[in-house]
Amino acid sequence: MVTIKRLAKEAGVSFSTVAKALNNDETINIETRRRIQLLAKQLNYRPNILARGLRSRRTKTIGVILNDLQSPFYSEIYKAIGEILDHNGYTMFLADSKYDEKLEKENILSMIGLGVEGLIISSVSEMSDNIDFLLKSLVKTVFIDNRPNRSDINCVYVDHFVASSLATNYLISMGHKDILLLNGPKNLPSSCRYLEGYQKSLKEERLPFKEELVVYDSIGLEQSVNLMDQIFSGNHRIKPNAFSAIVTLSDVSAIGIYEASHKHRYSIPDTYSVVGYDNIFFTKYLNPALTTIHQPKEQTGSLAANMLLDSIMERGGDEVQVILSPILIERDSVKSIK
Amino acid sequence: MVTIKRLAKEAGVSFSTVAKALNNDETINIETRRRIQLLAKQLNYRPNILARGLRSRRTKTIGVILNDLQSPFYSEIYKAIGEILDHNGYTMFLADSKYDEKLEKENILSMIGLGVEGLIISSVSEMSDNIDFLLKSLVKTVFIDNRPNRSDINCVYVDHFVASSLATNYLISMGHKDILLLNGPKNLPSSCRYLEGYQKSLKEERLPFKEELVVYDSIGLEQSVNLMDQIFSGNHRIKPNAFSAIVTLSDVSAIGIYEASHKHRYSIPDTYSVVGYDNIFFTKYLNPALTTIHQPKEQTGSLAANMLLDSIMERGGDEVQVILSPILIERDSVKSIK
DNA sequence: AATCAATTGTTTAACGTTAACGAAAATTTG
DNA sequence: CAAATTTTCGTTAACGTTAAACAATTGATT
Numbered sequence: 001m002v003t004i005k006r007l008a009k010e011a012g013v014s015f016s017t018v019a020k021a022l023n024n025d026e027t028i029n030i031e032t033r034r035r036i037q038l039l040a041k042q043l044n045y046r047p048n049i050l051a052r053g054l055r056s057r058r059t060k061t062i063g064v065i066l067n068d069l070q071s072p073f074y075s076e077i078y079k080a081i082g083e084i085l086d087h088n089g090y091t092m093f094l095a096d097s098k099y100d101e102k103l104e105k106e107n108i109l110s111m112i113g114l115g116v117e118g119l120i121i122s123s124v125s126e127m128s129d130n131i132d133f134l135l136k137s138l139v140k141t142v143f144i145d146n147r148p149n150r151s152d153i154n155c156v157y158v159d160h161f162v163a164s165s166l167a168t169n170y171l172i173s174m175g176h177k178d179i180l181l182l183n184g185p186k187n188l189p190s191s192c193r194y195l196e197g198y199q200k201s202l203k204e205e206r207l208p209f210k211e212e213l214v215v216y217d218s219i220g221l222e223q224s225v226n227l228m229d230q231i232f233s234g235n236h237r238i239k240p241n242a243f244s245a246i247v248t249l250s251d252v253s254a255i256g257i258y259e260a261s262h263k264h265r266y267s268i269p270d271t272y273s274v275v276g277y278d279n280i281f282f283t284k285y286l287n288p289a290l291t292t293i294h295q296p297k298e299q300t301g302s303l304a305a306n307m308l309l310d311s312i313m314e315r316g317g318d319e320v321q322v323i324l325s326p327i328l329i330e331r332d333s334v335k336s337i338k
Numbered sequence: 339m340v341t342i343k344r345l346a347k348e349a350g351v352s353f354s355t356v357a358k359a360l361n362n363d364e365t366i367n368i369e370t371r372r373r374i375q376l377l378a379k380q381l382n383y384r385p386n387i388l389a390r391g392l393r394s395r396r397t398k399t400i401g402v403i404l405n406d407l408q409s410p411f412y413s414e415i416y417k418a419i420g421e422i423l424d425h426n427g428y429t430m431f432l433a434d435s436k437y438d439e440k441l442e443k444e445n446i447l448s449m450i451g452l453g454v455e456g457l458i459i460s461s462v463s464e465m466s467d468n469i470d471f472l473l474k475s476l477v478k479t480v481f482i483d484n485r486p487n488r489s490d491i492n493c494v495y496v497d498h499f500v501a502s503s504l505a506t507n508y509l510i511s512m513g514h515k516d517i518l519l520l521n522g523p524k525n526l527p528s529s530c531r532y533l534e535g536y537q538k539s540l541k542e543e544r545l546p547f548k549e550e551l552v553v554y555d556s557i558g559l560e561q562s563v564n565l566m567d568q569i570f571s572g573n574h575r576i577k578p579n580a581f582s583a584i585v586t587l588s589d590v591s592a593i594g595i596y597e598a599s600h601k602h603r604y605s606i607p608d609t610y611s612v613v614g615y616d617n618i619f620f621t622k623y624l625n626p627a628l629t630t631i632h633q634p635k636e637q638t639g640s641l642a643a644n645m646l647l648d649s650i651m652e653r654g655g656d657e658v659q660v661i662l663s664p665i666l667i668e669r670d671s672v673k674s675i676k
Numbered sequence: 677a678a679t680c681a682a683t684t685g686t687t688t689a690a691c692g693t694t695a696a697c698g699a700a701a702a703t704t705t706g
Numbered sequence: 707c708a709a710a711t712t713t714t715c716g717t718t719a720a721c722g723t724t725a726a727a728c729a730a731t732t733g734a735t736t
Contacts, residue, residue, distance in 0.1 A: 050397070053691090
């Protein structure tokens, strides 16, 4: 392994001269600097991040903790984060919290142990101890995808309340009255906002809110398939004829509905209308093309990354909360029954 | 930040006693050990990986360098890698080489600087200098997705030659004679194997190999859309009526074909038949459901991770090459024209 | 010629951990 | 009961880097 000492020996100078030369320190003669920098390149020298981080606390790494790494939704977000970080010489650690608060805590501690300078996190809960813990610790943090219940934080998220009311309003305008809400885990902040938006739209249109038409914990493909399979089979408290449309918290869930309905020979949108959420890239190629609520994922990622870097570099001042707007994308998975 | 010294002060022992206690060293009284371990948990102590790695070279991290992080194909692979690593107390660094050899080299050097114990990499080229460099360095490496031209390495990949001949044979059996090959970058090992399999199938069936029906660099959604858009518009050396079927190197490319053909009002499979590659999870929900060649992605990831861990732990002996088999998945994007 | 400042380079001490070694206390042995 | 052994804990020196303090050489100024 080629270290600074090795370069020093090779170049015939002290190791700290090499260190300064590599950091382009003006107190080293420009020629010596050039000479050493060239040598470093020739020998494929790379600073040992461990040593640097240990000494200087500047590891040039940041941690990204998300609820589901595999989901294309989060993929697009961390793709955007990665781009920004790359341009700024930073590397990212990715971790999957699997919508689990304990795992999230584990990941946070790991990241701190790894010496990250900052963290971007889609926190599982709105008022988890993890959030307090994070704010007490010294790592700069940006919360994405949802908003913890406090104002002294950096965050960027889309308004889930608006999103679900957009979806619900649209279904109502198409004549649907019994709308199943396939919601996420109950403690998930986005689930709460989502439910509220759904309720608000029903209320506005003077439709009754039927608690029994809300079902939780259906995030992810498999869970969603299983759940809808139960419903379509009649093995669930919700019966197949109790609703004519479905609002989901994610496009992936919507695909689960496609799968289950396909199995039971129900047609979408003829029997059931479906509105997804996220607008992940392939939804327009589904059969039928999915009507969904678009989230600006790339923007979320790049904004979050830039905010974090600003915060790390001490540029930019106070904490900021950025709220992005969702957009309804009309396609073919909703049928008018007016 | 809570360190080993802090714990020592708190517990009234020397810092090295704490270190040993935390590593469950038998030479420390069981009671003292328990006491210190409890304290560590209470104070949310996490070992500083930087310091540990610097001193002991055991960072418990491995690097994963892939050609396209966002593609669901690679997502599924690194998801599987992550699962295995988690169970073994390892963390992973992810990096995107974007099918670029220079960026790949950059990433390799970064990973080494980060102190990874091993590397899983989908190398861009078959005989890149990067491979020699890696083998000369001390980092254990597993190559995935394709096979460098040497035998003294660990790798796991599916046989792209078999894959493309599976696809081509199938199309021929459905009566297609003019088959466009949407291949990846020319230097990509998988592209080479893919071309060879395609040629072999044509030859077997005594069909002429038309070089002009092979087009390169069409990996990724956008490139694929642009390319097909050109072809369908007549602005390409390949004319729209020169072929009746398309074989692609990735499902994502296949989606690009869907997009372009949709724009130009061509029907799949009525005007063009398409066979994808990878079988990423949502292809069966596309319109039309995509006929594709399945790659065992999860298996690839978990095998690679296990091989790497074996190699790191010095268990297991020689280098192994694992070749997995692709499977044809018949769906609705191919039409018989016999 | 003596002084001072600028220029260029070196010495040294951290950062938090591991691990080899040393030392003290507790226990066993003859 | 002294000596030998075991048990238990403390000392110390690395790992490769950064950064502050220090030293040496040169050039400019009085």
